[in-house]
Amino acid sequence: MARPYVITIASEKGGVGKTTLATNLAIYLKALVEDLPVTLFSFDNHFTVDQMFRLKKTPSEHHVGQLFTGLQPENLISTGQYGVNYIPSNSRLYDFIQHIQSVDQLALKVAESALQGILIIDTSPVLDIYTRSALYAADRIIVPIKDAPSLENCRHLADFLSQSQRPKTTLKILPCLIDTRIRFDGPFRNSYQLLKAYAINRGYRCYEGFIAKSPKVETLSTNPSGKIYPVITHARQTEVHLQLSHLARQVYLDYLENGPTRLIEIANYLFEQQELHAAQFRQRRQRIPSGCLYCGTAIEPTDAIWPDLYYLESIDSSYCGFIEERCLFKLLLQHYFRELTGTNQQSLLGDFLYDPTRRGYLLLQKTRLDREQTRLELYRLDHQGEKISGRSVEVLESSFHQQHKQDTSGDLFSQAYPEQNTGTQTLLLQRCGANPFHILEHQPYLSWLTTLNRIEIDDISRQHEG
Numbered sequence: 090m091a092r093p094y095v096i097t098i099a100s101e102k103g104g105v106g107k108t109t110l111a112t113n114l115a116i117y118l119k120a121l122v123e124d125l126p127v128t129l130f131s132f133d134n135h136f137t138v139d140q141m142f143r144l145k146k147t148p149s150e151h152h153v154g155q156l157f158t159g160l161q162p163e164n165l166i167s168t169g170q171y172g173v174n175y176i177p178s179n180s181r182l183y184d185f186i187q188h189i190q191s192v193d194q195l196a197l198k199v200a201e202s203a204l205q206g207i208l209i210i211d212t213s214p215v216l217d218i219y220t221r222s223a224l225y226a227a228d229r230i231i232v233p234i235k236d237a238p239s240l241e242n243c244r245h246l247a248d249f250l251s252q253s254q255r256p257k258t259t260l261k262i263l264p265c266l267i268d269t270r271i272r273f274d275g276p277f278r279n280s281y282q283l284l285k286a287y288a289i290n291r292g293y294r295c296y297e298g299f300i301a302k303s304p305k306v307e308t309l310s311t312n313p314s315g316k317i318y319p320v321i322t323h324a325r326q327t328e329v330h331l332q333l334s335h336l337a338r339q340v341y342l343d344y345l346e347n348g349p350t351r352l353i354e355i356a357n358y359l360f361e362q363q364e365l366h367a368a369q370f371r372q373r374r375q376r377i378p379s380g381c382l383y384c385g386t387a388i389e390p391t392d393a394i395w396p397d398l399y400y401l402e403s404i405d406s407s408y409c410g411f412i413e414e415r416c417l418f419k420l421l422l423q424h425y426f427r428e429l430t431g432t433n434q435q436s437l438l439g440d441f442l443y444d445p446t447r448r449g450y451l452l453l454q455k456t457r458l459d460r461e462q463t464r465l466e467l468y469r470l471d472h473q474g475e476k477i478s479g480r481s482v483e484v485l486e487s488s489f490h491q492q493h494k495q496d497t498s499g500d501l502f503s504q505a506y507p508e509q510n511t512g513t514q515t516l517l518l519q520r521c522g523a524n525p526f527h528i529l530e531h532q533p534y535l536s537w538l539t540t541l542n543r544i545e546i547d548d549i550s551r552q553h554e555g
């Protein structure tokens with residue numbers, strides 16, 4: 090599967106020419122190699138990309154924020170002018186931040202997509218999660234600098250790369266907005282030569298050449314049509330046209346030489362992770378007994394409809410399996426809700442356990458208080474393992490065991506903790522959905538383990554307080 094070569098344009102300094110460079114580079118690459126797919130989007134909070142490339146009057150319903158929701162990148166693309174594809178901008182990107190779990194999310198999403206050729210990402214001058222996501226995904230990071238302070242800021246980008254175990258050589262510096270009229274005495278005759286020398290001295294790679302400051306280029310974004318014009322069509326007579334052509338050639342050669350290695354690396358990693366998670370899922374599934382933990386009856390779907398099940402595990406995960414809801418209710422009525430009698434006891438219990446989110450947990454605990462007495466606790470937990478409500482009853486250990494005299498198979502605590510007579514015995518449960526095995530998949534099982542850990546920590550601190 091072909092993957093795109095990702096070029097991120099980044100600099101923490103505002104107004105150094107990032108967006109001008111990103112948009113024009115897309116067009117110059119397209120002009121250089123007509124059949125090369127070039128896609129562009131911007132995490133900046135304005136609509137330069139749209140003003141330059143939009144063909145249709147009616148705005149698209151898609152935008153860059155949706156890269157972090159369930160949609161596929163290729164479905165967000167609009168065909169733009171000059172043969173460049175673009176994803177429309179969004180000025181309220183911060184509304185989408187809740188969908189970003191980690192810095193690799195964008196890279197994984199693009200790695201799985203059908204995008205090809207070259208993808209250019211324009212960023213804002215802030216090293217926020219959007220910029221970091223774009224840096225993380227990049228085969229090449231182009232850093233426009235216009236003065237010494239903007240070169241100093243480049244250090245933060247280099248630090249981010251080293252934290253992400255990416256080579257510093259991913260960065261390449263391009264002096265921009267260079268005023269060629271300003272001349273210095275000495276070995277470096279203009280600001281381009283000076284900036285390039287500073288950059289090399291600090292261990293950065295640089296592009297050949299620079300982008301000059303041109304009054305003509307400056308006017309391309311301000312005109313009565315409300316459009317933004319590219320250099321290639323409206324400033325062809327300037328030196329910036331030659332400089333952008335030269336840059337596009339260097340970028341294209343880089344692409345030919347190195348290819349889209351970053352996303353292939355990420356896709357391979359993703360594949361390995363999926364394989365690992367699938368193997369872990371199989372292992373977890375194999376451990377599950379085929380029958381209900383309480384009554385032993387085989388749990389089988391009828392017409393693909395599973396009986397109402399709860400998944401259950403001991404605190405160290407060594408004991409696990411499913412229990413049918415009716416068996417769980419029986420167990421709870423026997424030990425925790427003895428006062429509930431009569432025909433509506435099931436529905437009263439159902440009311441107590443009712444969980445509208447369907448993501449909460451049930452926690453059952455049994456603590457031997459002395460030779461005779463045992464405390465039984467039942468808690469409802471929310472989806473993060475926070476206790477919402479609960480009840481505690483003290484029973485005679487002998488009466489607890491009476492139910493299981495002949496047959497200990499229904500005594501879940503003894504089954505889960507055969508060796509343990511003191512301390513607290515804990516069982517965590519969660520109601521299963523249509524597919525009971527879903528809970529054993531990677532993400533749901535991680536949440537499950539997080540809740541188990543939280544209970545363990547709560548118990549340890551409770552013992553210390555006690």
Ligand SMILES: Nc1ncnc2c1ncn2[C@@H]1O[C@H](COP(=O)(O)OP(=O)(O)OP(=O)(O)O)[C@@H](O)[C@H]1O
Binds near residue numbers: 106108266302307308
């Ligand atoms: N080569 C150039 N010559 C003259 N003016 C330029 C040139 N390149 C960009 N400009 C102008 O400089 C200003 C800043 O450019 P641009 O918006 O591309 O910078 P930016 O780094 O994306 O800014 P921000 O950090 O705010 O996103 C714009 O008004 C743009 O028209």
Ligand SMILES: [Mg+2]
Binds near residue numbers: 107108109212213
């Ligand atoms: Mg910009």
